[in-house]
Amino acid sequence: MQNLSKFLLLSATLSFITAEANTTEITAIKPTSKVVLLDGHCGGDEWEAATKIDLPAQASINLIHDKDSFYICAKGIEGDTTVLDLYIEHTETGYLHKFHLSAQMGEQVRTDKGWSKSGTWKLEDWTGFWVPYFGNEDTEDGKRPKFFRGLHRQVQILRKKFPGNTWNIMFGVHIKRDGKWTEYLYPAKAVENDNSTWAKFSFSE
Helix, strand or coil: CCHHHHHHHHHHHHEEEEECCCCCCCECEECCCCCCCCCCCCCCHHHHCCEEECCHCCCCEEEEEEECCCEEEEECCCCCCCEEEEECCCCCCCEEEEEEEECCCCEEECCCEEECCCCCCCCEEEEEECCCEEEEEECCEEEEEEEECCCCCEEEHHHHHCCCCCEEEEEEEEEECCEEEEEEECCCCEEEEEEEHCEEECCCC
């Protein structure tokens, strides 16, 4: 019984990762054989086996993959608006790629000349579920766009876009709750321009 308790504790530790990451460790992303839908919800059957990263304020990042694609789902609680910034290092070029998902989606690349302009809606080997827009609402500052709340940000990246089975990644999850925006990073002390502060993830086949 004691050995079983230790095994269950170890399994839980591997599945639920806190925001404090050791950047020298490699986290295995769990595979799936199910079809992953980009429908704004992390709660489908295909996400049950996902590797989960717990963030503060009940926010989380869910990771899963198949032989062709890497899937990410960032979520808050019901009623939140969630925005995702995803950073991945290209190990052959040394360039850093930033994928942004809010009311728009776009990709930037950092070279030795700095960050490029965002290629809004130019989705090369990736796609996602953005924040849907449905009209305007009256505010003290006049009419403002009205966005759906409670849906999750999802990304699908073809694995051929980046080389190898181990990727260096940083996540920035922005949550709007009760009218206030808060950013949560993983790793917690990661810096977008310093890939040595990011975390390594591998695709377990």
